[in-house]
Amino acid sequence: MSPLFDPARAPELLDDPARDRWQQPARIVRTLRLKKGDVVADVGAGSGYLMQHLSGAVGPGGMVVAEEIQEAFLPELQRRATRLGNVQVVLGTAENPRFPRRDIDYFVLLTVYHEVRQPVPFLRALHRYAKPGARLAVIDFDAGRKGGPPAPVGHEVAERAVIAEAREAGWEVAERHDFLPSQFFLVFRRGRTGAGPGAP
Numbered sequence: 001m002s003p004l005f006d007p008a009r010a011p012e013l014l015d016d017p018a019r020d021r022w023q024q025p026a027r028i029v030r031t032l033r034l035k036k037g038d039v040v041a042d043v044g045a046g047s048g049y050l051m052q053h054l055s056g057a058v059g060p061g062g063m064v065v066a067e068e069i070q071e072a073f074l075p076e077l078q079r080r081a082t083r084l085g086n087v088q089v090v091l092g093t094a095e096n097p098r099f100p101r102r103d104i105d106y107f108v109l110l111t112v113y114h115e116v117r118q119p120v121p122f123l124r125a126l127h128r129y130a131k132p133g134a135r136l137a138v139i140d141f142d143a144g145r146k147g148g149p150p151a152p153v154g155h156e157v158a159e160r161a162v163i164a165e166a167r168e169a170g171w172e173v174a175e176r177h178d179f180l181p182s183q184f185f186l187v188f189r190r191g192r193t194g195a196g197p198g199a200p
C-alpha cells in the first residue's frame with residue numbers, strides 16, 4: 001500500500017501526454033466491451049484521465065460515475081464532466097465509495113489498487129452498488145513486468161495478491177489481458193459465493 005497520489009502532481013504524471021503510449025486508454029476501454037447505456041464507475045478517477053474514453057463507450061444513454069476520495073481532484077473532475085454531459089462526480093471515502101446508484105455494470109480501478117488501504121473490505125463494499133453480473137477491472141503496476149516505464153518506487157502490487165484478495169471479497173477472475181507493458185489487467189466477475197462472509 002502506497003501513500004495517496006498527490007493531486008498537485010496530476011498534470012505532470014496522470015495527464016502527461018506521453019502516458020497514452022504505454023497506458024493505451026482507448027484499448028483498455030475497448031477491451032472492457034462496455035455497451036451503450038451501461039453505468040461504469042471510474043473508482044479513484046484522479047483528474048479524469050480515463051473519463052473521456054469511458055464516456056464515449058457508454059454514450060449519452062449511459063453514465064460514468066467518477067469517484068475520488070481526495071477532494072482536491074473534484075474541481076478538475078467536475079470541469080471535465082460538465083463538458084461530457086454523462087458523467088457524475090462523487091466524493092467517496094477510503095472505506096466506502098458512496099456511489100449514488102446501485103445498478104453499476106462495471107467498476108474500473110486504473111492504477112488505484114496499490115493505494116487502497118484495506119482492499120478486501122473495499123472490494124466487498126462494491127457489491128452493494130453492483131448490478132447482477134457486474135464486472136470489476138483492476139489494472140496496476142506489476143513488479144515483475146518489463147518493457148514499459150517502471151512503477152514509481154513502492155507503487156506496484158503483486159497480481160497474485162490482487163487475485164487472492166478479490167476472491168476473498170467475492171470476485172473471481174474472468175479475464176486476464178496482457179497487452180500493457182508495465183501493468184497487469186484483470187477482469188473479475190462476482191464469485192459463486194457472492195460477497196462472502198461479512199458482505200453487506
Ligand SMILES: C[S@@+](CC[C@H](N)C(=O)[O-])C[C@H]1O[C@@H](n2cnc3c(N)ncnc32)[C@H](O)[C@@H]1O
Pocket residue numbers: 004005014043044045046047048049050067068069070073092093094095097109110111112115116117122
Ligand atoms: C495514481 S492515481 C490514479 C488516478 C486515475 N485512476 C488515473 O489512472 O489517472 C490513484 C488514485 O486513487 C485514489 N484512491 C486511493 N485509494 C482509494 C480508494 N480507496 N477509493 C477510491 N480512490 C482511491 C487516490 O486518491 C488517487 O487519486
